[in-house]
Amino acid sequence: MACHVARAGGTVEQLTWLLLHPEHEGGRHAQVIALRSGHARAQGYVERVWASALALVESTTDVASRGEAHEDLARLRECIETTSWRGERGRTALRVLRAHLNFAQAAGGRLHFASERQAAEEAGISRQTLRQAYELVLKPGGWLRRLRVGSGTEGSTWYLADGPAALQPAAVSRDQPSQCPPDGELGEWTTPETDTGADVDSRVIGLLMGHDAFAHHALGSSALMVIGALHARPGQTPAELTVSASLSRATAYRTVARLEGHGLVQRSGAGWSLTVQALQGVGDSLPEAVTAPTPAPAAEHEHAVSGWGALATAYGTAGVAAVRRAMHAAERAAYRAALAAMDERRSPALTAVVDGRTVLVPGPRADEIPAGWHGPDGTVLDPVTGRAVSGWQVATDGRLILLSPGDDRSYDELVAAHTTALHEWETAA
Template sequence: MGHDAFAQHGLGSATLMIISALCQRPHQTVAELVGTSSVSRDTAYRSLRRLAEHGLVHRAGETWALAPHALEGIGTRLAGPVTGITPVPAQGWAAVAAGLGTSGRAAQLKALHAAQRAAYRAVLDRLAEHRSKAVVIVREDGRQLVVPASRPDEIPPAWHTADGRVFDPITGRSAPGWRVATDGRLILITPADQRSYDELAAAHAEALSEWESAA
């Protein structure tokens, strides 16, 4: 299945199922192949036609069978006439892939996936540069404990009150332009914002209620 001959726009995975079914039991009708290969009737006809174009299957009456060296991708002339098909016997799976225009598809996909993984790792590295480094604390028993450093917008509990007011650590006075959210992170109340912190919290709760009701 990993060969370029079975890539997308090539023979495809359904054709491989047909080959497997005929390898297990030769001389099957299309109706039988639908059951043994687990493909639809239209897919079976389409796959058999592709295989017949490369001389990889033979038709005898209503039944189909693999050519003598079909598993190696070696095709032969059809034993009987098949309407509308002029077989060009393949000389190996590489020749089949070349005829279908899918040569090198696996290498292209591999290179694409490698480039995508590299780009993803680069994004992760850029994000990691902005993360705070963990603080290593050595306990009395000698064990090391890794504690994440606080975020720039997180302040110690002693610097704010239960109702969200923030104290300036230098002057000890309340900082009127700041509030603290319930998760301990700072919220800047700009002069353009005419609503108080409590009003903003109430509006947020109302929006969540409306969202859950709509859902």
């Protein structure tokens, strides 16, 4: 309610009047506080609610139509693609963020619903890796928020945010140490004057990241970044890829060499471009992302393979995604079975045959004891020593009760204790 008033341009005074109106059911809690603790205490409660609502509204984007929602997601995708995702942790976070962007596009807005297992399958990573990426990168960076944890058969509620307010510029690769010196044919490293910043096509990354060929022990996330960067801007040198794909020098050279060995990239002048084989099943999503013609397989490409499936088989990661989906399906089935058992709350029934009829035997209760433990005057006997146990008593209905010092209080003492407890509760409210 407070968020609705804030989005409508209202004020805290209008929210206070609305919540304290006696005929408004939504303000019942504020009305109870005003009745028991005074108007000042209720006003303080409303102001705290208003501050939280303003913070939430300022951190979200208001869209009025489905077209504006798609435009908003397109702006968010552009912001994600031009952000520097450094290190293996950053590249993994990009895969998770791209998976949630896919869910948001299907939902038609930044607010979407998905389980951790669904996001892990979409990103092509394990569930534990997904949690680490969310807790260590996406949540602190302001990219993704979990509004409500899923329960039962419902997934969690997520909201895609705009990330940090001020993004740090990508570091120049020549300022980073490298174990692989640059090749003279590839030109000089980029300078701050010629640095164009991070730029990848996340749509290609979103289409390929769930494949077994891009598992951690196969091509990995660095190959996804190189393919996404070359798809957005062909003809880049490894030096330029260190900035556009957010890679170190050594990783850029190593990844380009690996992709060239598989026939996925080829030289295009001074830089590199994707071959047609690298975009099988993807297509050119950008008009300027035109791949160079595919030459005949060179003799030095002895590890070249045909198709992502063959590439995953070569790395020994074929079937990883299928195994992950099967494991998640088994976990979901076990979880739903446990929920069904809890809902039914059934236990094995005991029956006895009496006069030819099957009679249900009541289950044992925690306050029932065998008849041999009953002592004189309602005392309880210890089954080991045979002596009476102090503090325990058998009531007239045969149930076991525990006597406490409070049971010896008189009626006036009980009334006084009740009045004191009621006063403390009203003071706390």
